[in-house]
Each structure stands twice: as structure tokens, then as C-alpha cells.
Amino acid sequence: MSLALSTLIYEWRRYMAAVVALAFSGLLVLAFAGMFMGMGKSFTATIDRSGADIMVLSPGATRLFGGPSGLPRRMIPIIYQHPDVLAVDYIDLSQGRFQTLDQVRQNAPGQEAAAAGSQRMEFVMVTSVVTDAGNPTIPVDYSEELIEALRQPYAVAVDETALARLGVQLGDQAIYNGHTVRIVGVTRGYANFMQPGLVMSRDTLRRFGEAYNGPRVGPLMVRLRDPSQAERVVAQLNASADGRYRAWTREDLSRANESSMFEEGIIVVMLGFSVFLGGLIGIAITWQTLRGAILANIKEFASLRALGVGMGSLRRIIVELSFWVGIVGIGASFLLTWLISLLAGAFGLPMAFPLPMCLAVAALLMIIALLCGFLSLGMLKQSQPADLLR
């Protein structure tokens, strides 16, 4: 075992601050990124667990929502023409105001005082599903009971993470855009941080007059006779697309959706800031800790120099030491992040940690550690062997 590694293990208390600083720098970045990725996952949850084998978007779109992803309605029969296609439907979204009944009653005349603290109203995003059996708009994890419940007029489902925010429970009545709706189902794993979501049947949406009947529809959801043929069908559809649309397999679209998260300005700014802040704190603490630790062993280093070990060799010891601090810091950072994600999971907050992101954070921490090692090299100048003679 090398001198650097033995020193790190034996004097771990001395290096603890550096390791903890690195771990928290990594945690800061990973937790932020993981949260954003988790948010992305909750958007892509609709893709990943969709009943569709193929999705058809306008060319150039990489996201199911939040972009110009729809198509002219006349594309539906064009997709149907492919012999392997079983069913085609489109995504129809809506949004509106959501209020609990209590809030409404309190807002009635004579109840102003009681309502003072509860003048709250949420804007919700509505996803509609066509409740016919086997329709590609129905996510695969919806139970028969849920679909059956959604078939009732004015029935809606809410994700468990949105219940508290909306102030409702299963079985409650509430107001959506002025219509009374009933919460008949609770979904799991469809958290949306931007806006709480409602799920209702296309028929209910139509009753509210919100179903879209225009010439342009949302992305197309396509179910195949044989889902295993998805890649081939996508290739064939795209070959004859002629720039009118682009077909995706579920997996490809999910991946594209995930990476398109990082094209979102605010996310890049926040992530960039967390990298900057994490890096700054990591460098400051790790550097000072390394300096202190080297200073504590400065006489030993000086005695090595007296015995003829060159400055270059001592520098290598320091750089190796900072490398090991980096390795331990990366490990600690991943451990902390894992614990945080467990905690977040317990509260229904999805976090996602794709491998490239973890590798990038590990590289960042290693760069910080090595940089601190290089910054601390100046301390070795104080290892003057002549000072040992007195």
C-alpha cells in the first residue's frame, strides 16, 4: 500500500472534512440533476408506460409535451395504412382551474372571513384517455377498475403526489373549470412538479366542451399487432414520412425526451449554478483540508527530502493523496445521494440518476480533488530539511 493511501486510511479524521466537502458538493449537483431527471421521468412516465408501441410526432419534436409535437389530423389514416398498425389515437390535453368544494362554499357570500386563508386555486393539466378497451392512450399500468371508474361521466383521477396540493382525497368532489368532478382514482408515479395533473376520459373532456376537434391533433399513439416489430415499423413509417412526421419507438422517444430536458434554459442555469456552487465549496474546503494535512506531516516530508527523496516524488505523493480523497469523496457522494433518493422515494418524489450523469459528477469531483492537490503543492516548499536541524 502506498504512503498516500496508508496516510489517508490511518489519518482519516484529518481528511474527513475534505471527503465530506466533496461528498456534499457531489450531492448538491447529483440531487439537483437527479430531481430534474426525476421530473423528466415523470413527464416520460407517460411515454414509458404508454399503451402505445410507437409514437408519431411532428418532425423535429423530441418531446411529447411542451413543444410543437402535434400533427395534422389527416396523418391518422396515413399511419393506419401500415399493415402492422392495430390502432391509432392522439393525445388530447387540456388545462383549467381546479378548486375544492370547501373553497367554493367558503367563497359564497357571507363567508368572506372564513375564506381569507383559503383563497387558493390550482391550475391543473388534464390528460385524457380514450377508455375503449385496448386504446393506445391508456397507460399500461392503469388497472381495469381505474379505467372502469374513469368511464363514468365527470370522473377524474389524480396522482398521489398531487392530492395534498389540490386538497382532495379519493372520493371527494371538486370543481374543474366550473364543473363538479369526482375523484375516482389515484395514480402512482405520475408526479408533475410544474403543475398538478388530472386524468379524465375523452368523453368527460368532451362534456366540458374541451375536447379538441380542430384540424391539428396532438402526438399520435400507435398500437401494433406485434409490439416486438416496433423498430421495423418505425423504420418503414419514417422511410415513407417525406418530412410530414417522425415515428419513434417508446424507448427512443423516452431517451430523447430525457436529454431534451437539458435544453431547457432554466434547468441548465440551475444545474450550472449548482455545479458552480458545489465546485466552489468543494474546492475551498478540500484545498484547506489538504493544506492542513500536509502541514501536519511537513516534518516527515522534510526528513524524506533530507534523505534525498526529490521534490517531484513528494509532489506525486500529494497528487496521489488527493486522488484517493477524490475516490472516497465520490463513493461518499453516491452513498449520500442514494440515501436522499430513498428518502425522496418515500415521499413519492421520483429521482433519476442516469449513468452518464453520475459519471460526469464523478469526473467533476475528481477534478476538484486533483485541483486541490495541485493547489496544495506549494505547501511542500515549507518542507525545508535544514529546519529539522537545530
Added chain:
Amino acid sequence: MTTNATGKHGTPAIEAKGLVKRFKTGRTFIEVLKGMDFDATHGDLTMVMGPSGSGKSTLIAALSGLLKPDEGRVDILDVDDLWKKPSGRIDRFRLDHCGFIFQGFNLFPALTALQQVKIVLKYQGLSPAEQDRRARTALDEVGLGHRMNQRPSELSGGEKQRVAIARCLAKAPQLIFADEPTSALDGENGQVVIRLLRRAAVEHGAAVICVTHDPRLEAWADRVIKMEDGYILSDEKRTPDPNPAPLAH
């Protein structure tokens, strides 16, 4: 810098002429070495004695390539004018030929006795097997064969100094510089240390230069140089006492 000098008893190891070293304190310079001449031979235990501030430590720093004198030259082994060489060469010279024993033991807290000795041998470029063999031999020689796997925190002061001596002896240096090697030790351990230094001179033919202000060590010396205020007061060759009085505090 390779040298072919062999430590033959009685051959000159160091010859220094006109060493001057000044230190700046405030606006004035203090001259610590005032044109000193010095020489030492292989196989001798040369004791440099004198009160504190007499320049003993500065002298051995200048002789051993640790502190550049302002004037004068040091011819050491077969190297002419050591201080004319680039610092990397001086480092290499120390690595190949010099051993140091300090008043403090300066051992890495994380390393076992065996590892402390091996680390220097590693930088000398020895094979791992050879490092291990020489380190074990050196530790056996200083009587720590049974304590090889202890860390400094588990060793007594005397044992730590013996590890430092083993670290120095394992290199088989032709020159050993010791600075107050016994002053942090009790009489019994001091005696063990001075005996080891004596043995390095007699059995290995090293030129041992030991700085001390402990008069009881005189009995072990082949030559005693007394210094004061940067000058040599006396330089006396003597026959070491075959049965020196034990060092006791």
C-alpha cells in the same frame, strides 16, 4: 551523480574549506559560520560539540547539501564542490550516500516501522524484494526485529529513534549526519543510539558526524571538534573509551 568512493577506513570523506553562512535578522546579518574548515574520514565517529548558537547544526546542513553556504566549498566523497551542482543532483547525492538522524524522529504516523524504512529504499530504486530484505536487516540490526509491524504511536521514543536510524542505515550510507540524536531520549535509549552510530562507523566504514552538546557522548568519539561562535575552538583526536560510562540522566 554516481561515485565510486568506497568507505575505506581512514580515507577522507568530507573536506570543506572557508565555509561562511550568514542569516538575516531584521536589518543586520548574523554570521553563523565564519570561514570554517572541516574534514572527516571514513570509519570515524566525529563529534561536533558546542553551546547552542555556535553554528554546529548550520555546519552539518552546509556539509550535507541541505543549506547552501554563502562562501566556501565542500568536497565530499569523490564529488568536487558539491554546491556547484544543480539541486536535483544534490538530492540524488543525498539519496545515494547520506543518512540523517534528527532530534525529532519524523516518522510518518500511518506507516509501520518496516514501511518507514522501505519507503526510502523504494525511492532509491531497489526491487521490492531487496527493499524488504534490507529493511528487515536494518531493523534487526537496531534490535527492532520484533516490532516491525508497529506504527510510531505504538513505539516508545527510543524505539522511534531506532526506526529512524534503521531508515538511515538501510541505505548503507557512506555519510551519516546526526543532529542531537540522543537529546530527546533517556540515558538507556541514548546509549543504544550512540552505540548504533558507533557501529555504523566501525563496521560499515561510514563517516559519522554527530552534533551534540551532551558531554557524555565524548567518550564514544574518535574525534571531538569543539565549536563556538562559528569558529573551531579545538580539534582533538582520541581513542574511544572501550568501556564508556553509561549515559544516565
